[in-house]
Amino acid sequence: MATTEPQVRATDAAATAVAAPAPTALVSVRALDAFFGPTRAVRDVSLDFLEGQVTAIIGPSGCGKSTLLRCLNRMHETVVTARVEGEVRLDGKDIYDRGVNPIEVRRRIGMVFQRPTPVPTMSIRDNVTAGFRAAGSGAPSRTEQHEIAEWALRRAALWDEVKDRLNDSAMALSGGQQQRLCIARALATRPRVLLLDEPTASLDPLSTQKIEELVYELRGDVTVVIVTHNMQQAARVSDRTAFMLMGDLVEVAPTSRMFTSPADERTEAYITGRFG
Amino acid sequence: MIALTVLAALLATLPLVLILGLLLKQGASSLNWAFFTAMPKPVGESGGGMANALAGTMMLIAIASAIGLPVGIGAGMYLAEHRGGRLASVVRFLSDVLNGLPSIVVGIFAWQFLVRPVKHFSALAGGIALAVMMIPLVARATEEMIRLVPNSLREAALALGYPRWRTSLTVVLRTALPGIVTGALVAVARIAGETAPLLFTAFGNQFWSTSLTQPISALPLQIFSYAISPYEEWHSLAWAGALVLLALVLVISLIARFVTRSRFGHGHD
Numbered sequence: 367m368a369t370t371e372p373q374v375r376a377t378d379a380a381a382t383a384v385a386a387p388a389p390t391a392l393v394s395v396r397a398l399d400a401f402f403g404p405t406r407a408v409r410d411v412s413l414d415f416l417e418g419q420v421t422a423i424i425g426p427s428g429c430g431k432s433t434l435l436r437c438l439n440r441m442h443e444t445v446v447t448a449r450v451e452g453e454v455r456l457d458g459k460d461i462y463d464r465g466v467n468p469i470e471v472r473r474r475i476g477m478v479f480q481r482p483t484p485v486p487t488m489s490i491r492d493n494v495t496a497g498f499r500a501a502g503s504g505a506p507s508r509t510e511q512h513e514i515a516e517w518a519l520r521r522a523a524l525w526d527e528v529k530d531r532l533n534d535s536a537m538a539l540s541g542g543q544q545q546r547l548c549i550a551r552a553l554a555t556r557p558r559v560l561l562l563d564e565p566t567a568s569l570d571p572l573s574t575q576k577i578e579e580l581v582y583e584l585r586g587d588v589t590v591v592i593v594t595h596n597m598q599q600a601a602r603v604s605d606r607t608a609f610m611l612m613g614d615l616v617e618v619a620p621t622s623r624m625f626t627s628p629a630d631e632r633t634e635a636y637i638t639g640r641f642g
Numbered sequence: 643m644i645a646l647t648v649l650a651a652l653l654a655t656l657p658l659v660l661i662l663g664l665l666l667k668q669g670a671s672s673l674n675w676a677f678f679t680a681m682p683k684p685v686g687e688s689g690g691g692m693a694n695a696l697a698g699t700m701m702l703i704a705i706a707s708a709i710g711l712p713v714g715i716g717a718g719m720y721l722a723e724h725r726g727g728r729l730a731s732v733v734r735f736l737s738d739v740l741n742g743l744p745s746i747v748v749g750i751f752a753w754q755f756l757v758r759p760v761k762h763f764s765a766l767a768g769g770i771a772l773a774v775m776m777i778p779l780v781a782r783a784t785e786e787m788i789r790l791v792p793n794s795l796r797e798a799a800l801a802l803g804y805p806r807w808r809t810s811l812t813v814v815l816r817t818a819l820p821g822i823v824t825g826a827l828v829a830v831a832r833i834a835g836e837t838a839p840l841l842f843t844a845f846g847n848q849f850w851s852t853s854l855t856q857p858i859s860a861l862p863l864q865i866f867s868y869a870i871s872p873y874e875e876w877h878s879l880a881w882a883g884a885l886v887l888l889a890l891v892l893v894i895s896l897i898a899r900f901v902t903r904s905r906f907g908h909g910h911d
Contacts, residue, residue, distance in 0.1 A: 444800055446726070473803035483798035487816045497802035548798070555803065 392417040392589045393438060393475075393559060398452035400433045400442055407433040409613040411452075415559070420581060420590040422604035422621065424597055426636070430613040431593045435561050438591065439475040440468040456558070473501050475559040476552030480567045482544030484536035484551075491515045491532040493547055497555040514554050522550035523580050542573025549580065553588070560584065562592040566599065578603050597637055601625050609633045665888060669881035677882055682848055682864075685873055692883055694850045695864035698765070699834065699890075701852060702844060702860055705769025706833055710776030711826055717777065718784025718822075719810065725789070734785075737778035748774050749839040757843055765851070765858035768844025772833040779832060783825020787818040820901050827898035831891045837862035861887050 391414035400408035408430040415421050415438075423431040436442040437450050440461060453460045461471045476497075484493050492499075494515040499506060506514075515532065519525040524546040528539070536547055545565060552560060562581070566574040581603045584590055594600050600607050601621060608618040609630075617630045628634045676691045683690030717733065724730040752771035757763055791814050799809040815822075840846075845857040846867060852858075861883055868880035 439801065441797065441801055444797065469803050469805055472801055477801040479794060479798060479801075481794055483792075483794050485795065485799070485813055485817070487813075487819075496799075497804075500802060500804050500808060551802065 389416040389419055391415065392457065393591075394453075394455040394458075395434075395438070396453040396455070398434070398437060398450070398454065400430070400437050401447075401449040401451075402433075402445065403447040407613055408437065411610075411615040413608060413615055413618055415589055415591055416606065417589055418586045419605040420585050420592060420603055421618075422600035422607045423591065423593045423610060424595075424600050424607060424636075425610035425616075427595075429610040431610045432563050434610065435477075435563055435591060435593050438559070438561055439472050439477055441472070441477060443468070473497065473555050474557050475561060476555060476557035477561040478545070478548045478552055478563065478565050480564045482541055482548050482568070484539070484544050484547055486535070486537050488536060489533045490528050490536050490539070490547065493536045494518050494550050494554050497551060501555055515550075518550040518554040519547075521553050521584075522546045523576065523583070524550055540573070542569050542576060545569060545573065545577060546580065549577070553584075557588065559589045559591065562590065564593055564595060567595065574599075597625070609636065611636070662888065665881060665885040668878070669883075669885035672878040672882040673885060677879070677886070681850060682879075685876075688875055690879070692859075692861065692864050692879065692886075694847065695859040695861045695883065696886070697850070697852065698844070698847070698859040698863075699861040701765060701858060702769050702772055702840070703830060703834055705766065705854075706772035706776050707826075707830060708773075709770060710773035710780060710829070713773070714777045714780025714826075714829070715784045715822060717781040719788060719815065721781065721785040722788035723810065734782075737781050740774070741778040741782070744838075745775060745836055746838040746841075749841055749843060752839060753842040760855075762855075763843060763845035763857040764855045765844055766854045768840045768858065768860070771839035771843045772836060775836060775839060776829045776833050779829040780822075780826055783828065784818070784822050787821030787825065788814060790821065791817045824898045824901050827894050827901070831894040831898070834890055834894065835862055835887055837866055861890075 393415040395411055395413045395415075398408055398411045399406055411434060423434065425431045433442060438454055440450075442448050442450055450462060452462075454462060456471070456474065460466070461468075485496060488496060491511065495506075495511045498514050499511070512532075516525060516529075519528060524543060527543060528534075528547075531538075536544065539547060545568075549560075549562075549565070566577050569577065578599060581590055581592060585605070592600075592603065604621045606618060607621045607624040609616045609624070609628075609632075611632055617624070617628060617633045619629065624633070625637060628637065676689060678691060678696060679693050680689065680691035681693055717737070721730050721734055748771050752767050752774070756767035756770055795817065796809055796814055799813040800806070804813065840860050840863055844860055844863065846863040847857045847859040865880045865883040865887065868876040868883065871877070
C-alpha cells in the first residue's frame with residue numbers, strides 16, 4: 367500500500383481511464399482556500415480522497431479540518447460571509463463550477479455532524495427517508511420508503527434495535543442510536559462519499575466503538591472522510607490520514623506510516639502529544 | 643426581601659381573582675342559554691342575548707387571524723433567518739414600536755384609511771385594525787420560537803440536499819410550530835377583548851350581520867354600550883358579556899398552555 371501511493375494528477379481526461387487495482391481519487395481537492403470574512407481558515411490545500419477508502423483528517427482545534435470537510439459538499443458557503451476558492455472535483459467534475467447545483471452535490475456527498483441531528487418532529491422511519499424523499503420529484507410509495515429505510519438502517523447497524531418502533535419519535539433513541547440514525551439517513555440517498563465531522567465527539571465509548579465498526583464496514587462501498595480529534599480513532603478506522611495545522615495541510619500519508627514515521631516534524635510533534 | 647417579593651407576586655394576581663369574583667357575582671345570574679342564542683331586545687323588554695355580538699367577535703377574530711397570522715409568521719421567519727441584517731433590525735424595532743402603540747391610535751388609523759374613503763363602517767375595517775395589532779405579537783413570537791430551533795438542525799437538512807425553502811418549511815417551521823401556535827393563540831386572546839380599535843371601524847350593530855362590508859357587533863363593543871346605558875337590564879347583560887369575554891380569553895390561554903406543554907413533553911415518550 368505504502369509503496370503504491372498513487373500520484374494521481376487527474377488531468378481532465380483521466381476521469382475515464384481507470385486503472386483496476388490501485389484506488390483512484392474519487393474526490394480531488396486542488397488549491398483550495400476557504401474564508402470566513404477576511405479570515406483564511408483553509409490555505410491552499412490540495413488533496414485526493416481515494417475511492418472506497420477511509421481518510422481521516424486530524425489536527426488541533428481551529429486548524430481548519432472541519433472547514434475543509436464542509437467545502438467538500440458545499441456546506442461551507444451556507445455560513446454568512448463564508449467563501450471558497452479553488453477546485454473540488456468529484457469524478458473529475460468541479461463541484462464549484464458555475465451551473466452546479468449545491469443541492470445535487472449534497473445529495474451525492476452525505477454528511478454527519480458532531481452532535482446527532484435527528485429531526486425531532488419526524489418518526490424514525492421518516493428521518494431515515496428524509497433525504498430520499500426530498501430527492502425524488504414525486505412522493506415515493508410507502509413500501510418503497512420502507513425498503514429504503516430498512517436497507518439504510520441495516521447498513522448503519524441500527525435495524526435490530528429500532529425495527530419494532532419505526533413510527534416512534536427519533537428523539538426517544540439514545541445519543542449513539544441517534545448518530546447511527548443520522549448515518550443511515552445520509553446513506554439512504556446512496557451517496558458516493560460520506561463526510562463525518564467528529565461523529566463520536568458527543569458519544570460514550572461503547573457508542574463510539576459501534577460507529578467506528580460501522581465506518582470500517584462501509585469502506586469499499588463508500589468513500590469516507592472523517593474529521594477527528596482522536597488520533598487513536600484515526601489510527602483505528604482510516605486507510606490514510608491527513609494532518610492539518612493552522613489552515614495548512616502539513617502531510618497526508620497511509621495511516622500506518624503516518625503514525626510510525628511521519629515525514630514532517632510538526633506531524634511528529636502533534637501525534638506524540640507535544641502540542642494540540 | 644423574600645416576603646416583599648411574595649407580597650408583590652400575590653398583588654400581581656389579585657386583580658384577576660377580584661375581577662373573576664366580581665364578574666361571577668354580577669354576571670352569572672344573567673347568563674343563560676338565551677344569552678348565547680337570542681338577539682338583543684329593545685329597551686323595556688326583558689331577556690334577550692348577545693348572539694350577534696358573539697358571532698361578530700368570532701368573525702372579527704377570523705378576519706384578523708386570516709390577515710395577521712400569515713403576515714406575522716412570515717415576518718417572524720424573515721426576522722429569525724436574517725437576524726443580523728439591517729432590514730431585519732429596522733423591522734424588529736418598528737414592530738416593537740407598533741406593539742406598544744395605543745390601540746385607539748390603531749383604530750384612528752384604520753378609520754382614516756378604511757372607513758373614511760368608503761364612507762361607512764365595516765367588519766373588514768375592524769378585522770384589519772385587529773390584524774394590525776396582532777402582527778407584531780405573532781412576528782416576535784415566531785422569531786423567538788424559530789431562534790430556539792438549533793442551527794445544527796437547519797444544517798442537517800441542508801446537508802441532506804434540502805433546498806432552503808424546504809428546510810425552512812418542513813424542518814425549521816415544523817419544529818417551531820407548537821411555540822408559534824402558542825404565540826398565535828396569545829395574540830388572539832389579546833385582540834379578542836380589544837374595544838378601542840373597533841369603536842370607529844366595526845362600530846357595532848344591533849342586528850344580526852355577517853357581511854364584511856357592513857358594521858358588525860362585537861362583544862367588547864356591546865359591553866361598552868350596555869354598560870354606559872341607563873337601564874338596569876342592560877347593565878346585567880353587560881356583566882354577563884364581560885364574564886363570557888373573560889372566559890373566552892381564559893380558554894384560549896389554557897389551550898395555548900396545553901400546546902406549550904405538549905411541546906416540552908415531546909421526546910420523553
